[in-house]
Amino acid sequence: MSTRSAIAKLNKDGSVDAVYCHSDGYPSHNGKILLENYTNAKKVQRLLALGDLFYLGRTSNKNPNKKRNSFGDYEPANYNYTFAYHRDRGEELNLTHLDSLDEFFEYVTTSWWMEYFYIYDATPMGRNRPKWLMAERQNGRYLLTPLTKKMCAEG
Numbered sequence: 529m530s531t532r533s534a535i536a537k538l539n540k541d542g543s544v545d546a547v548y549c550h551s552d553g554y555p556s557h558n559g560k561i562l563l564e565n566y567t568n569a570k571k572v573q574r575l576l577a578l579g580d581l582f583y584l585g586r587t588s589n590k591n592p593n594k595k596r597n598s599f600g601d602y603e604p605a606n607y608n609y610t611f612a613y614h615r616d617r618g619e620e621l622n623l624t625h626l627d628s629l630d631e632f633f634e635y636v637t638t639s640w641w642m643e644y645f646y647i648y649d650a651t652p653m654g655r656n657r658p659k660w661l662m663a664e665r666q667n668g669r670y671l672l673t674p675l676t677k678k679m680c681a682e683g
Contacts, residue, residue: 531644537648
């Protein structure tokens, strides 16, 4: 069973770039990796440029040792590397760009079935607060809270 997540970047103009990540979306995995390894807008943009992900690794670089499973599909051979559907399996490149956070939440709620939402804040306001935020649904609305090491340790 997969724990799906959305990984997104809130841009300076208020628009959102996002990708779907199929596996291990819980904070103790994807949250921790994002917090520790995707520490600036350039790294985040490079990750998002890969399109939808099967698995988030500590680096967005291509795994030099990818292998095929018994079905002939490429699988992550080393979980330190991000495994992207387009780059690593030759599937269609899916890049999601939305005009606002409200549009992002509406889209992922109706189009993707997500358990976790991670948002990198690249807005001018983001200079004065933690860069990685996690969205939680409360009373029909999404609240953004800073992603912390404690949250990532708890799972």
